[in-house]
Amino acid sequence: MGRPVRSPLPRIPMLNLTPDFLLIQLLNGLSSGVLLFLISAGLSIIFGMMDVINLAHGSFYMLGAYFGLTILRVTQSFWLALILAPLLVALLGLAGERFLLRPLKGRGHLDQVLLTFGVALVLADLVLAVPGWGGTVRALPAPPELAGSIPIGKGQYPVYRLFAIGVGLLLALILGLIITRTQIGAIVRAGVADAEMASGLGINISLVFSLVFAVGAALAAFGGVMTAPIVSLQPGMDADTLIRALIVVVVGGLGTLRGAFWGSLLIGEVDNFGRALLPDYALFSIYVIMAVVLLLRPAGLFGRKT
Amino acid sequence: MPRQTEILWAIAIAIVLALIALPFVESTYVVTTVTEILIFAIFAMSLDLLIGYTGLVSFGHAAFFGIGAYAAGYLAQMLSPNFLVYLPLALLITAACALVIGFFSIRVSGVYFLMLTLAFSQMVYAIAFNWTDVTGGSNGLSGIPRPQIELFSLQWSFEDEISRYFLVLAFFLLSYAALRAVVRSQFGHVLVGIRENETRLRAIGYDTARFKLAAFVIAGIFAGVAGVLYAGFNRFVSPGEVYWSASGQVLIMVIIGGAGTLVGPALGAALVLALQNVVSSSTERWSTIMGLIFILFVFAARFGIIGLIAQIMEGMAVRLRPALPKEINGHPPN
Amino acid sequence: MSNLSLTRRDFLKKLALGAGAITVVPILEACAAPAAPTTAPAATAAPTVAAVVSPTVLKPSAPFKLGSILPYTKVYAGLGESITNGMTLYFDSVNNTAGGRTIDWIKEDEANDAQISLQALTKLIQQDKIDMITGIVNTGIMYALRTPLNDAKMPSVISNAGGNLLTRKGVNGNLKGLYSPYIFRCSFSSYQISNPLGGWVAQNVSKKVAICASNYGFGTESVADFKATFTAAGGTIMGKDILPPLGTTDFSTYLPQIAATNAEAVYSFFSGSDALNYVKQFDQFGLKKTMKIVGAGFLTETDVLPGQGASALDAYTTLHWSTTLDNPTNQKFMADYAKRFPNKEVDVFAMAGFDAARIIVEALNAVKGDTSDQSKLLDAIRAVTFDSPRGTFVFDPNTNNVINEIYYRQVKQNASGGYENAIIGKTPQPIKDPENV
CATH class of the missing domain: 3.40.50.2300 (Response regulator)
Structure with a gap:
């Protein structure tokens, strides 16, 4: 046993705060953070640009994972699942945007809440009803080439989690470049700033909305497939993830990709270290952070001041 | 005009009489269900004071329901099962918590307010879950005694469903009357003003933060009333009562009933609970049906049940619409 | 499900209407328009008199009403399905009859939610007028239902919820013991x-x-x-x-x-x-x-x-059980289960459902279907013993909890x-x- 570190705070368990331990915990926070980013990125942009509170966003994540499960069972290929499941969910998102959300334009948040909550209820129940999906907890194994662990210090770290971190960071970078460097990114940024003005400039704003919504849904589904080998699939995964993603979105600030990114990493790390340091209040730490951020910066870390 | 007022009063009295007559004509099961509906109606009306009148969409209102219920359950077991003793104490505790949570929450608005209230309610949940000595932790508080009233030499114990029904009915009517007085007072008009345009009110010298805080505390107290009644009704309180899903449920009740009126949310509570009862025992896939009904409501009943009724009553709709907020989304237009 | 649920649905329809009447006031206030046609909904609130429920006469030939509260949605949906399957398997094997009475099984969703479960229990007791209840997976919810079950003197055969306190007696005024003479548990304690x-x-x-x-x-x-x-x-x-x-x-x-x-x-x-x-x-x-x-x-x-x-x-x-337990009863149970439910693996929860159904049937047989004398019925449950997939099944008469190998x-x-x-x-x-x- 290493030397326990005396802590000035009460009720903190004596932990082996060795560099190994810290590194592994940092990686844990990072892996859950980047996966959370995949889900909250779409939620944040949709929110900022379309002013839509989408309570069914967690359902996209869940559906992605379950579609992935079926595709994996049929094709035996994790990689196909990772590509096809988000595409399917993107189509679903397109349909939902076109036929459910668009007719509600200008109707305010309460109607959106009721609508998307209803959709989330239906989708959660659908997962329970589909044979081979819900009810029982399901495992989606990592692809064999990423299944092992590698030594880090005295401990071991699963290769798949390192892969997830890499993919998440890469996607964040690509998305960041698209938003800042491309024309479509400029349109999206203009839409977030002022949707009406953007449409005044001759941009087909409803087409952009549809695209953004579909991409957001696909990202969440991609996150669902990526997360599945780590945490397995179960009823209720949609709601838990939605709440965490909502926290990220307000902590980072509505409508900013940068906010979603740093918010995700912050929440990932805070949650992880909160569980390690204050185990009795593990359910609590991310809410405390959110409250603190909102009280200090009422529009989130990167949000525009209103 | 006076004729109309008379008709309104006649209808109000008829409804109250119908509610009073209910236990004598309906089965115990219906009475029990209506009792629960009335409790949640108080809860939903209290939330609507925030959402519909002040424009503050709270996603953590179950915290005050839960605090009231836990305080009542604990005090009834440890101090006295006398309703007249633990009710005021429990409400005092709820009000104090609402004051603290409200003090911080009203500093932000819109979606940020929604999420901040969620954060505080989840903290209350964590405390309910961890403070096992008082709350029973995940096992909850069970075996809470039924309400009793002892006043001087008078003693009344609410042992059967019917007497409990009347206790709850009395509190429902009192709460309705009190909240109605609140929203019709000068204070209530300021709240509506905050919903419509907070900046303007501030410009003409109103300290809107104080008004918002007061509304938050009043809403918390009435949620506490519902919680206290719930503890005596179910004789059990668990952390589930303060979880975010409970806040979500009451939010749905308000929206589906029609925010911005007191009776709308009460009807929303009735519809959601009645549906939950009926549909859940007729099919395993009841969530789907509930979800579809919610979706249908968004498209078919724009201002919730209350709007639907108004639409049905031709001609009245015209007069009703302006009385309802055009759009309540927690974003007071600046 | 039950034929009674129809009447119940009617009640609730009326109930919704009655509640609808409450709305009328503020609408009218809001619109202050001619209100002549609106007396109708108010009128419907009162005369829902239909609901005079005649007291159930307990004839041995009348169906035996069994209520169950088991999770079919949310995180424990899989457990609810297993227990239901196990019960179905046993009830089918006795043609759904015991003590000369058909078993009318009314299922409610536990939904991993104490509030919904309490509503379901109220409905089962007050509306369906069940003779006995079974199920309950979540210990926290079991503790919520314990008080109303005990108050209603409802014979209960709990088929999962394993919290220790449920069958323990409080001594010296300890409030924590939740033992009730009406509540039996056939699963396990922690x-x-x-x-x-x-x-x-x-x-x-x-x-x-x-x-x-x-x-x-x-x-x-x-x-x-x-x-x-x-x-x-x-x-x-x-x-x-x-x-x-x-x-x-x-x-x-x-x-x-x-x-x-x-x-x-x-x-x-x-x-x-x-x-x-x-x-x-x-x-x-x-x-x-x-x-x-x-x-x-x-x-x-x-x-x-x-x-x-x-x-x-x-x-x-x-x-207290395993698929590998090598006794004939278990082998037969697992074979029958696999044949009847090929898409769902047999587990300890299905086994508990199977035993719960058997306990109910054996007790009913022992009293020859006559449930009018409750103390006899409770004694019959307490005395049930049989060859279970887990070994010999027997209750501890002091606690009403199963004695498990x-x-x-x-x-x-x-x-x-x-x-x-x-x-x-x-x-x-x-x-x-x-x-x-």
């Missing part, structure tokens, strides 16, 4: 499963054990039961108890902490998805190379074992390449749950 494990682990696995358990009533209760016999047998608990919240999906925060205790084994209490994720990640983080897993049998039950696969290999657990099991690979909980021993005597808190 004591029965984890208490026999502690001493056994100290003797057979290791005397240096860390603790990692779901942080909720049932988890921490199990930890205490394990520790009691483990330390008494000379074992040392390594490090502080590590208690992840119930519903944790990612255990990566906790695994390095477990490793840091330098224990040789870790007592793990998890079930359902928590168990699946914990065991898999325990392996992924390389802990399996240095530490053995011991725990309550739910950790590697058949609902999660296929997903855990090789990660679960060698884990030691205790439970507890098996020591280890996860091994079977001939067909799958994984199973092989039985490597059992307790010298069947385990009774203590009578008092």
Whole structure:
């Protein structure tokens, strides 16, 4: 046993705060953070640009994972699942945007809440009803080439989690470049700033909305497939993830990709270290952070001041 | 005009009489269900004071329901099962918590307010879950005694469903009357003003933060009333009562009933609970049906049940619409 | 489902209408328009007089009404399905009759929600007028239902919820004991499963054990039961108890902490998805190379074992049943179950449902279908004994909790390449749950 570190705070368990331990915990926070980013990125942009509170966003994540499960069972290929499941969910998102959300334009948040909550209820129940999906907890194994662990210090770290971190960071970078460097990114940024003005400039704003919504849904589904080998699939995964993603979105600030990114990493790390340091209040730490951020910066870390 | 007022009063009295007559004509099961509906109606009306009148969409209102219920359950077991003793104490505790949570929450608005209230309610949940000595932790508080009233030499114990029904009915009517007085007072008009345009009110010298805080505390107290009644009704309180899903449920009740009126949310509570009862025992896939009904409501009943009724009553709709907020989304237009 | 639900639906329709009447006032206030046509809804509120329910006459020939509250939605949906399947299997085998009465089984959803379960119970008791109730998976919800069940003097055969307090008696005014003469439990208590494990682990696995358990009533209760016999047998608990919240999906925060205790084994209490994720990640983080897993049998039950696969290999657990239990009743039960429900693996929950149904049938047979004398019915339940898939089934008359033989099991690979909980021993005597808190 290493030397326990005396802590000035009460009720903190004596932990082996060795560099190994810290590194592994940092990686844990990072892996859950980047996966959370995949889900909250779409939620944040949709929110900022379309002013839509989408309570069914967690359902996209869940559906992605379950579609992935079926595709994996049929094709035996994790990689196909990772590509096809988000595409399917993107189509679903397109349909939902076109036929459910668009007719509600200008109707305010309460109607959106009721609508998307209803959709989330239906989708959660659908997962329970589909044979081979819900009810029982399901495992989606990592692809064999990423299944092992590698030594880090005295401990071991699963290769798949390192892969997830890499993919998440890469996607964040690509998305960041698209938003800042491309024309479509400029349109999206203009839409977030002022949707009406953007449409005044001759941009087909409803087409952009549809695209953004579909991409957001696909990202969440991609996150669902990526997360599945780590945490397995179960009823209720949609709601838990939605709440965490909502926290990220307000902590980072509505409508900013940068906010979603740093918010995700912050929440990932805070949650992880909160569980390690204050185990009795593990359910609590991310809410405390959110409250603190909102009280200090009422529009989130990167949000525009209103 | 006076004729109309008379008709309104006649209808109000008829409804109250119908509610009073209910236990004598309906089965115990219906009475029990209506009792629960009335409790949640108080809860939903209290939330609507925030959402519909002040424009503050709270996603953590179950915290005050839960605090009231836990305080009542604990005090009834440890101090006295006398309703007249633990009710005021429990409400005092709820009000104090609402004051603290409200003090911080009203500093932000819109979606940020929604999420901040969620954060505080989840903290209350964590405390309910961890403070096992008082709350029973995940096992909850069970075996809470039924309400009793002892006043001087008078003693009344609410042992059967019917007497409990009347206790709850009395509190429902009192709460309705009190909240109605609140929203019709000068204070209530300021709240509506905050919903419509907070900046303007501030410009003409109103300290809107104080008004918002007061509304938050009043809403918390009435949620506490519902919680206290719930503890005596179910004789059990668990952390589930303060979880975010409970806040979500009451939010749905308000929206589906029609925010911005007191009776709308009460009807929303009735519809959601009645549906939950009926549909859940007729099919395993009841969530789907509930979800579809919610979706249908968004498209078919724009201002919730209350709007639907108004639409049905031709001609009245015209007069009703302006009385309802055009759009309540927690974003007071600046 | 039941033919009564129709009438009930009507009630609620009226109820909704009645409530609708309340709306009228403010609408009118809001619009202050001519109000002549609006008396109609108000009128419907009062005259829903139809509901004069005649008292049920208990004739032996009338159907026996059995209510159940089991989860069909949310996280425990799989358990509800298993228990329902097990019950269906047994009821079918007796043609749905017992003591000359048909069994009318009314199912309600537990929904992992105390409020919904309480509503369901009210409906079953007051509306359906059930004769008996069974089911209930979640201990917290069971504690919520206990008071109304006891008040209604409702004979109850609980088929999962294993919290210790349910069948314990409070002594010296202790409020915590929740024993009720009307409530029987045919599943297990956390004591029965984890208490026999502690001493056994100290003797057979290791005397240096860390603790990692779901942080909720049932988890921490199990930890205490394990520790009691483990330390008494000379074992040392390594490090502080590590208690992840119930519903944790990612255990990566906790695994390095477990490793840091330098224990040789870790007592793990998890079930359902928590168990699946914990065991898999325990392996992924390389802990399996240095530490053995011991725990309550739910950790590697058949609902999660296929997903855990090789990660679960060698884990030691205790439970009152296993698929590998080699007795004719169990073999027949598993074969019948596989034939009837080919898409759902048999598990300990299905077994509990199967036994619950049998207890109900045996008790009804014993009183020849006459449930009018309740004390006789309760005595009949208490006296039920039969050859169960788990061994001899018998209730402890002092607590109304089942007396279970507890098996020591280890996860091994079977001939067909799958994984199973092989039985490597059992307790010298069947385990009774203590009578008092």
